[in-house]
Amino acid sequence: xxxxxxxxxxxxxxxISTVSRTFSAPHLxxxxxxxxxxxxxxxxxxxxxxxxxxxxxxRTFNIGLIxxxxxxxxxxxxIKAAESQARKHDHHIFVADTNEDVAMEEEVVxxxxxxxxxVLLVSPRMSNTLIEQLSREVPLAIVNRxxxxxxxxxxxxxxxxxLAVEHLAGLGHRTIALLSGPRGSWTSREIRRSATxxxxxxxxxxxxxxxxxxxEFGGITVAEEVLRAGATAALAYNDLMAIxxxxxxxxxxxxxxxxxxxxxxxxxxxxRLTRPKLTTVATPTAxxxxxxxxxxxxxxxxxxxxxxxxxxxxxxxxxxTGPGPGSx
Amino acid sequence: xxxxxxxxxxxxxxxISTVSRTFSAPHLxxxxxxxxxxxxxxxxxxxxxxxxxxxxxxRTFNIGLIxxxxxxxxxxxxIKAAESQARKHDHHIFVADTNEDVAMEEEVVxxxxxxxxxVLLVSPRMSNTLIEQLSREVPLAIVNRxxxxxxxxxxxxxxxxxLAVEHLAGLGHRTIALLSGPRGSWTSREIRRSATxxxxxxxxxxxxxxxxxxxEFGGITVAEEVLRAGATAALAYNDLMAIxxxxxxxxxxxxxxxxxxxxxxxxxxxxRLTRPKLTTVATPTAxxxxxxxxxxxxxxxxxxxxxxxxxxxxxxxxxxTGPGPGSx
DNA sequence: GACAGGGGTGCAAGCGCTTGCATTAATTGG
DNA sequence: CCAATTAATGCAAGCGCTTGCACCCCTGTC
Numbered sequence: 001x002x003x004x005x006x007x008x009x010x011x012x013x014x015x016i017s018t019v020s021r022t023f024s025a026p027h028l029x030x031x032x033x034x035x036x037x038x039x040x041x042x043x044x045x046x047x048x049x050x051x052x053x054x055x056x057x058x059r060t061f062n063i064g065l066i067x068x069x070x071x072x073x074x075x076x077x078x079i080k081a082a083e084s085q086a087r088k089h090d091h092h093i094f095v096a097d098t099n100e101d102v103a104m105e106e107e108v109v110x111x112x113x114x115x116x117x118x119v120l121l122v123s124p125r126m127s128n129t130l131i132e133q134l135s136r137e138v139p140l141a142i143v144n145r146x147x148x149x150x151x152x153x154x155x156x157x158x159x160x161x162x163l164a165v166e167h168l169a170g171l172g173h174r175t176i177a178l179l180s181g182p183r184g185s186w187t188s189r190e191i192r193r194s195a196t197x198x199x200x201x202x203x204x205x206x207x208x209x210x211x212x213x214x215x216e217f218g219g220i221t222v223a224e225e226v227l228r229a230g231a232t233a234a235l236a237y238n239d240l241m242a243i244x245x246x247x248x249x250x251x252x253x254x255x256x257x258x259x260x261x262x263x264x265x266x267x268x269x270x271x272r273l274t275r276p277k278l279t280t281v282a283t284p285t286a287x288x289x290x291x292x293x294x295x296x297x298x299x300x301x302x303x304x305x306x307x308x309x310x311x312x313x314x315x316x317x318x319x320x321t322g323p324g325p326g327s328x
Numbered sequence: 329x330x331x332x333x334x335x336x337x338x339x340x341x342x343x344i345s346t347v348s349r350t351f352s353a354p355h356l357x358x359x360x361x362x363x364x365x366x367x368x369x370x371x372x373x374x375x376x377x378x379x380x381x382x383x384x385x386x387r388t389f390n391i392g393l394i395x396x397x398x399x400x401x402x403x404x405x406x407i408k409a410a411e412s413q414a415r416k417h418d419h420h421i422f423v424a425d426t427n428e429d430v431a432m433e434e435e436v437v438x439x440x441x442x443x444x445x446x447v448l449l450v451s452p453r454m455s456n457t458l459i460e461q462l463s464r465e466v467p468l469a470i471v472n473r474x475x476x477x478x479x480x481x482x483x484x485x486x487x488x489x490x491l492a493v494e495h496l497a498g499l500g501h502r503t504i505a506l507l508s509g510p511r512g513s514w515t516s517r518e519i520r521r522s523a524t525x526x527x528x529x530x531x532x533x534x535x536x537x538x539x540x541x542x543x544e545f546g547g548i549t550v551a552e553e554v555l556r557a558g559a560t561a562a563l564a565y566n567d568l569m570a571i572x573x574x575x576x577x578x579x580x581x582x583x584x585x586x587x588x589x590x591x592x593x594x595x596x597x598x599x600r601l602t603r604p605k606l607t608t609v610a611t612p613t614a615x616x617x618x619x620x621x622x623x624x625x626x627x628x629x630x631x632x633x634x635x636x637x638x639x640x641x642x643x644x645x646x647x648x649t650g651p652g653p654g655s656x
Numbered sequence: 657g658a659c660a661g662g663g664g665t666g667c668a669a670g671c672g673c674t675t676g677c678a679t680t681a682a683t684t685g686g
Numbered sequence: 687c688c689a690a691t692t693a694a695t696g697c698a699a700g701c702g703c704t705t706g707c708a709c710c711c712c713t714g715t716c
Contacts, residue, residue: 002442004672015696020674030694045465049442051379051388052672055701060379062422062443070408073401073597080398083425092440094390095423097411112420114330114377115390137373243601269401273571275603332702343666348704358664380702383671 003044011040023048054115063296064094064112064119066105068182072214073268074238074285078122078143081289089297091117100182100214102126106134113138118296121145125184141296143288145186146308151295153288153309157187157265158194160281160313164235164263165195167279167315169202173233173261173324177226179219179245180210181237188237191265195235207231212241219244223252232260232324239264239271239280246274246320257322267316276319284311331372339368351376382443391624392422392440392447394433396510400542401596402566402613406450406471409617417625419445428510428542430454434462441466446624449473453512469624471616473514474636479623481616481637485515485593486522488609488641492563492591493523495607495643497530501561501589501652505554507547507573508538509565516565519593523563535559540569547572551580560588560652567592567599567608574602574648585650595644604647612639 009016014033021028022037029037040046054060063086067075079095086093094112098104102125109119118139124131128147134140135150142152168176178195181188192208199206207229212218219241226234226245236242242264246256254260256276264271267282291309337344342361349356350365357365368374382388393410395403407423414421422440426432430453437447446467452459456475462468463478470480496504506523509516520536527534535557540546547569554562554573564570570592574584582588584604592599595610619637 002672006672016672017674017697018695020672021695024674028694033694047438047442049383049672051443052383052701053674055377055380055383055672055703056674058701070411071404071597073404076399076401076404079423080425083398083423084427087424092422092424092443094420095407095411096415096420097408099412110375114375115379115420269399270598270601273598274601330702334702344702345667345704346665348702349665352704356664361664377702380671381704383673383702384704386671 002049003046004049005046007044008037008041008046011044012037024053051115060115060117061091062094062116063091063293064096064109064116065122066096066098066108066112066119066124067122068098068100068125068214070095070097072240073270074240074266075122077269078285078289081286082120082293085290085293086297089293091293091297098125100125102184106130109134109138109140120292120296122292123185123187125182127184139296141292143292149306151292151298151306151308153291153295153311155187155283155285155288155311156313157281157283158190160265160283160315161191161194161235162198163313163315164265164281165198165204165206166202167317167321168233168235168261168263168324169199169204171233171261171321171324173204173231175205175207175229175231175233177229177231177234178206178208178210179212179222179226179234179236179241180208181212181214181241183211185214185237191235191237210237212237214238214241216240216244216247219246220248220251223248223254226260227252227254233262233321234260235263235265237265239266239268239278242278242280242320243270243274246276246278256320261321261324263315263321271318279318279321280316281313282316283313287311330377331374332377333374335372336365336369336374339372340365352381379443388443388445389418390420390422390444391621392424392437392444393450394424394426394436394440394447394452395450396426396428396453396542398423398425400568401598402568402594403450405597406613406617409614410448410621413618413621414625417621419621419625426453428453430512434458437462437466437468448620448624450620451513451515453510455512467624469620471620477634479620479626479634479636481619481623481639483515483611483613483616483639484641485609485611486518488593488611488643489519489522489563490526491641491643492593492609493526493532493534494530495645495649496561496563496589496591496652497527497532499561499589499649499652501532501559503533503535503557503559503561505557505559505562506534506536506538507540507550507554507562507564507569508536509540509542509569511539513542513565519563519565538565540565542566542569544568544572544575547574548576548579551576551582554588555580555582561590561649562588563591563593565593567594567596567606570606570608570648571598571602574604574606584648589649589652591643591649599646607646607649608644609641610644611641615639 096108122143264280271278424436450471592608599606
């Protein structure tokens, strides 16, 4: 049905191996022959079948990208950047959505393993042990988790959390709620660790609430608890949760930032557009996507090169934070 | 390196063809043999190599999904739904971002053609002719475009545009700007056709402005033109553009909805959260993603079944529209 | 008791491609 | 002018799998 190497060979009067070489090792074929083959190929609309090639070479020119929730606005910029970077390396990209489900993560990695050159795990929820095990079955690269021996790009949320808590404490807030993320999130633990340390040295009380769903809904539902805890400020696991929190707070009769200050993390596009505009820790998601793809693809060449790249974050102060009771 | 059918065959003392059959035609193998094979497979961690299988069967169990811009909030819910639906059919999904570029669309379809069972084109920008041609190389399904002979799911934006214009005219607006979308967009033409007809029968003047980039930026830049045209209401190609328009209008000193009413299309998550909350035509994107995948996969079975499914849209009235001068 | 029928399995070709090796022709140095 | 390279191509095996066909053995039938 489809045009194969054989058709091109026939059309240009050479052996199939010559056609093959024209595409995969052009320097081995005579310039005249090459152009004749190329001409026939062009005319017949021939395209090498990558799957067939992969069977022999072991290189598929595909990569897998696994995220917890495509519809969560944090991911699309990362996916877009990764896809574009992959394309630069002539790779295509499988996208899988795990719905925040650990079992699904494992299943999907295994399912994809045979048809990709590597899998990119973004903010995985599964255990380190499992990740290490999977990395023996297929090259892995991870965004937002550090495991020795596995290439990773991590956004420095610890630094971001520190900045956020310092900002809040500096505004006079003495009781700060920390809305943690999903169980299994490395990022959430990092944030907590850093926020706790920062709060201590700033002599502020940190109340940890959670785990929460990393969605607007997660923020809405935890709003009452925040109030009950007597917090006048909150740092949320991500912007969506922060936005939900603001809604929930508003529904409970509290105003932002007058009564409660709210800081998010991620700086998704949305955050510039809500009212009040969200103060948040900006994470370089697109850069992370690009870097991760590069690491994944480089990794194949040099197995020892498993550096971890760190990306800076920064605090973007907008309208959801204001002076706390301590400054009155 | 990886465990193959041959390893399983050796481990369970049968021929490779028997192993093959226990996975692809279990009813042909004796129950005892089958469970023995399954046990060895399980123990060795065997997984059939789909690419190798595809070489013979022609079925890859992959599908391609092509969108103009992953980061445009319109797409993620659709991608998510499509991915999830594909998975139900045991298919994986390639995602490609064309950056609104026609040449890229064609290239990507061709590049993917050999390793998928079909390609899903979402709001393609290329010509019908080209689509028809491509559909001869690989099964296609389309979202938001009708071409006879090609399965499609279309969201009824014409109806939505009618509702929107009626709403605006009913509020007393006599001059309505229509911000059209990118060149090549079928949806944009549909909206225009319907809005024009509706405006005529509502005795309102419709000023068509564009083409515009289907982004926030596109809306910002067209704001002055809207004002200059003397429009007191605008219908934008999509929500992002509407939100940008509101920003641009605000920057130019006009208030929404007091001075200008704005209606978007899509009802992306964002639209509930901006200020003012956006009045918009809700399109069932997730349902469209699911339906399109189903059609694509069903299409293989029955080539004549190229129905077009139509999905209703509805007007969601929020805070960006208000009474016009005609009602004063 | 011979034979048809069918269930279960093995055999081998082959999907579209790559690649080590053999073959041939052209080139070069001595 | 010949041996030794070197360049260009052909040959064939084989990547992991499926599948039509042949084969064997067990039942059941007349």
